Amino acid sequence: MAFDGLFAHAMVHELNDLLSGGRVTKISQPYSNEVILTIRANRQNYPLLLSANPNYARIQITHIPYANPQTPTNFTMMLRKYLDGARITNIWQLENDRVIYLDFTSRNELGDLITLQLSIEIMGRHSNVILLDAHSEKVLDAIKHVPVEQDRYRTLLPGSTYKQPPKQDKIDPFTAQTLLYQELVEKYANRDVLAAELVKTYQGFSRLSGLILADTLHSTKFASLPQAFAAFLDKTTHPDPIILEQNDKLDFTFISGEFPIHSHWDSLSQMLDVFYQEKAERERVRQQGSQLIKVVTTNLRKNQRKLKKQEKELAATQQADSYRIKGEILTTYLYQVQQGQAEITLPNYYEDNKMLKIDLSKQLSPSQNAQKYFKRYQKLKNAVLFLNKQIQLTKQEISYLESIETAIELADPAGLPQIKLELQQQGYLRQQNKRQNNKKTRQAKQSQPAEFSSSDGVKISVGRNNLQNDRLTLKTARKDDIWLHVKNLPGSHVIVHSKEPSKQTLLQAAYLAAYFSKARASANVAIDYVPVRNIHKPNGAKPGYVIYEGQKTLYVTPEKDEMQELLETNSNK
Template sequence: MSFDGLFTHAMVTELRKNLLTGRIAKINQPYQNELILTVRANRKNWPLLLSADPTYPRIQTTQIPYVNPAVPTNFAMMMRKYLQGAIITAIDQPANDRVVRLTVTTRNELGDAEQLVLIIEIMARHSNVILIEAKTNRILDAIKHVGADQNRYRLLLPGATYIEPPKQDKVDPFVPNQDYRELVRQFPAEAVLSKALQQHYQGFGRDSAQQLAADLHQPGDLAAHYQDFLAQFDAPAPTLLTLPTNKTMFAAGRFDHFGDQTRHFDSLSALLDFYYADAAQRERVQQQAGNLIRVVRNDLKKNRNKLKKLEQTLANTKQADELRVKGEILTTYLYEVKRGMTEITLPNYYQDNQPLKIKLSNQLSPSRNAQKYFSRYQKQKNAVVYVSEQIKLTKAEIDYLDSVHTQIELAAPADIAEIRQELTQQGYLKQQRGKKKQRSSRQPSQPQEFVASDGTKISVGKNNRQNDQLTLKTAHKSDYWLHTQKIPGSHVIIHSDEPSDQTLAEAANLAAYFSKARDSATVPVDYVQVRRIRKPNGAKPGFVIYEGQKTLYVSPSAELVEKLTPAK
């Protein structure tokens, strides 16, 4: 289901249980539109995610690791100033809307107690996280500043008065009412009823309205169906459903109108962590690596166009032998060539004296015409060597950029800094002006570790620095190396000199999954011992050559990857 008002109601129920009376211990803004408050409550630290992402806005506790920027943002510093050490005294949702208000008690600079309200508005591209004073409704700061040129109804700027989002003329479904009976009477058709429910009740997404409409069409008491439907959001049962299209859907309870329940979770937050793990990561990477993706795509386009021109030039150079033959025939029959002629037909003694038409310049002498053909022949002959070398270099450049593009697509946000550094070192990105080269205090990221079914350790490099380090320095010569055949992807190392067939198959699945062919049905994966791997002098990062390999064909499986991921 969507993160509508009903799901927000269920999430507020969960957050009240876990976070009320908790103290805000840490505040971080790891990503542009996301704030994470570490709340100490019930003898446990709860990382509370407030996301104003336009695609995946939400509020939840999260266990997905994140990496903080080297320098905190201005918004993060403001939140630390006002919220560090504050106590959460209330978590409310106004009228089943997609708005959550966290009321906190803190002390101002004079030591006096004051109340602040942290508001998250979950409204697609209009989503926002706003901190206001409880008494005056004065905005202290917002994660997205909205001026008068963007919204005439309300300003979301520091110092402005907070105005709630425009209210809709809808009914709070949790307030006792009998409106659903009248709606069922007026709109007997299920599809029409679902639209009427969505238009009449506050906070109903399309899927919630469709599920309630289906319930109200079941035999039995309408009141019981209505109350049972709402009751599940007061005691949510986090569920992942599989739809007939094989896509998945999250729900806070029974949504059997859409598909079968395939997995249950201990909390709504754990459900969202699982559901959004990949999609949200991709969104974060897109935000952080937007300029990297643009640079790589532009260079790929430029090199692919260059390759086409080089290949056309090489095709043209295949006429070199024809130029040489014409030059030799002209030299042989020079006495028949007269100055001022524009063409001549002579017997081609290389092809049984078949007539050969040769174009001439009427401005040149017969001998100079022959020399011109020999000169053009020599020029094209020399071009073959140069163009062939340029084609080889351009293909290597395309392969490298294609591999980097794949790494960005598969990267976690923590990997982006290393990819950016690599592109800067390789000259694709310019060093920022006024920014001196300095050694980063951040520890280099490490390859991702997996454990095969028989306990064998498997390592997967996630970028070229990790790939080179893993294959050429960390791995033993007797370990086994895997990589998708002629497809950009990660280096995979099996830390064993005699891996079982099952371990080889599982490692091959990892190699296919962490490659450009992740969504393919059958992927060829080469494997060979590390001793047969070498890196040519001057080769691009991540590039190696090998021999004596064998090939496995596998179908990438996200379920198997999850199974091989060690428990934390």
């Protein structure tokens, strides 16, 4: 479901129970649209995520680790100035809308008590996190500035007067006095239509919430409708966090309905961590790696066009032998050729003396015309050798860029600096100044291969980019460890740290090799495996490129449950 008003109501209740009276001990902004406030409450630290991401806007306690950027943003500095050490006095919701307020008390430079407020607005591309002076209702800063030319009704700039988002012409279900839902149940027997009308009528209802309530009301006797409606709303204070399946897609809710349940969770925040982790991480990789993606995509398309041109030129050299034959026939019958002729037809002794028409230049002698054909032949023959070599180099370049493309797709945000370093080393990105580059290099080296444990307890390592792959295979792995890789496609190097792994361990390692490759979504994926001693890296080869011999091949289709169990053992997460 979307993070709708009902879910916001449930989240406010959960956060108040945990954070009310807590103190802000740390503030960071790991991503452009996301802030984390670490709240110390009840002798525990709670990382509170405030996200204004257009696709994944939300508020929750998160336990996903984030890297704090070296240089804080202006918004981070403003939050630290006003909220560092502040106490949360209340967390509340604007009616049943997707707007949540955090009230704080703090002291200014003079020691005077001040009241502050954070407004978290969860509204798609209009989502925002706004710091307010609660007394004057002035905007101190916002994670997204909204100038007057962008929104005449509501300017969100430092110093502007704060206005609440425009109110919808809908009924707040928690304060409603009328029983319109009874009329709607009488009027609409169709479940989808009833759900749509509930969404239109009541504030804070997403389509999923409307469907769950529609199912509840339709299955309830008419006299019991008020109790059913009240019980539905009561679930926002006693939620049942569920990830469910709807139309072959996963969704989340605070109440069980008639949809198939995927998993239950202890808290709303824990559920959101699981639901959003991969999706939000992919989004962050796309944002932070946009420069890398652009560089790789541009060079990949350039080389693909280059390959087509080279293959076209190679196809044109197929007539090289025809020039040689014409030159030899002209030399053989040179006495029959008269200077000034535009063409001549002579017997072709390569094809049973079948007559062959040969074009001539009037300005050249018969001997010069023959030499002209030999020169064309030699030029095309040399071109064949040159083009074959260039085509091989271009294919290698395309394969390498595809491996980088796959590495970015599989990367987490912490792995992007290492990929950037590799592109700089290979000349695709401009090197920064030496001092900055040394700092970036040290940061990139901290990124380590992912580690898993098979059902037999055997350690399995997976390189997540080319530099990791080289280091893992050529330096870290022992010679009698087992190396795996998807066949003929870009992917991760996988090392089983055992010289004689069980069939189950080898199969699980093959699952990982398929999952961390370009064939992730494919079925019946071919995986080569071989002892590490059989792996060799040619001189001058690109990062991640190796050759091997004596391999065996497994064919696997990673099962969803099997992969989930393996991924949960990742010690890097």
